[in-house]
Amino acid sequence: MQCLLCNRLVTKRLAIRDLLWPGKIEWPVVCEECWSRFTAIHGPACPVCSAPQSTATICRECRRWRSLYQWQLRHTALYRYNEAMKDFMHRYKFNGDYRLRAVFQPTLVAAVKKLSADLVVPIPVTATTMQTRGFNQVTGLLTGVPLTTCLTARVKDKTAQSKKNRHERLQAPQRFALVDPAQLVGKRVLLVDDVYTTGRTIYHAANLVYGAGATTVISVSLAR
Ligand SMILES: [Zn+2]
Ligand SMILES: [Zn+2]
Structure with missing residues (x-):
């Protein structure tokens, strides 16, 4: 092989x-x-978002998110977003090499099972991405896991993130919409994404899921 x-x-x-x-x-x-070449995250990290740091205290970014929302989120990340992971994501997502899902599928599926949620919700891609890439990179990594695809992605804002200032980024309009929100009432929901960067994506998704009546929202990403 x-x-x-x-x-x-x-x-x-x-x-x-x-x-x-x-x-x-x-x-x-x-x-x-x-x-x-891949580096698993272990050792001292932010207890809320898994950001590797010298102490296990809540990081500045997470404190900022907590000041913006009434609810709380706990995120688990499995690997560092290092050069090897960036290269992997590039080949998997942007070159659209669907075979590569097999590299991290067992690790992510095991992590999802360990977090034992009532519903597992993958972060969606836009219709345009679906058309060009042909697959959602998150669901590709979750083969065999029953998924609740209750989130849909709206068309992305044309202004690049880098052109926005910090305030504009925080105020970025909601990118997702909910389908059949009644199924989320009273549930422990796990959001799954491929990479956690600023947290903006996960917090937008979590806000909708909490708004629909979920009791707990947690999240996991392959990289951070
Ligand atoms: Zn090799
Ligand atoms: Zn944090």
């Missing part, structure tokens, strides 16, 4: 268990060298 990222042959030492196992042997999809 070839590594999905560098095409080198992936080797695996077979244990007796593998040889006796009647089913298909599970081969790693990525070689050890490629895998070692």
Whole structure:
């Protein structure tokens, strides 16, 4: 089997268990060298958004979000958004290499299960992205997980984020809309995104979900 990222042959030492196992042997999809370039988030981090930092106190960004909303959110991020992850996202999303979903699917699915929510809601992509890319990168990473696709994405604002000042970014108009919000009443909802950057996306989504009557909203992203 070839590594999905560098095409080198992936080797695996077979244990007796593998040889006796009647089913298909599970081969790693990525070689050890490629895998070692990703950095899992562990150690001291912001307890609200998983931002790696020297102490486990709530970071400035999260304090700002808490001052803007009446409710609270807890976000778990699994990996650092380092060069390897940026490169991965570029190939997966922008080159549209759908095979690459297999690299992080088991890790993200395991994290989603551990967070045991009533409903798992993926952050949607716009209709335009769906047309050009052909898939939603978040749902691609969640194969096998029952999803509640109650969020839809509105067409993006034409002004690039970088052209806006801080205040305008915070005031950015709601990008999502809800479909069938009644199903969210009284539920513990898990929002899933690929990358958490400013938190703007997740907070917009969470605001709608809380507004529809969810009791708890938590979120998870592959990278931060
Ligand atoms: Zn490799
Ligand atoms: Zn934080």
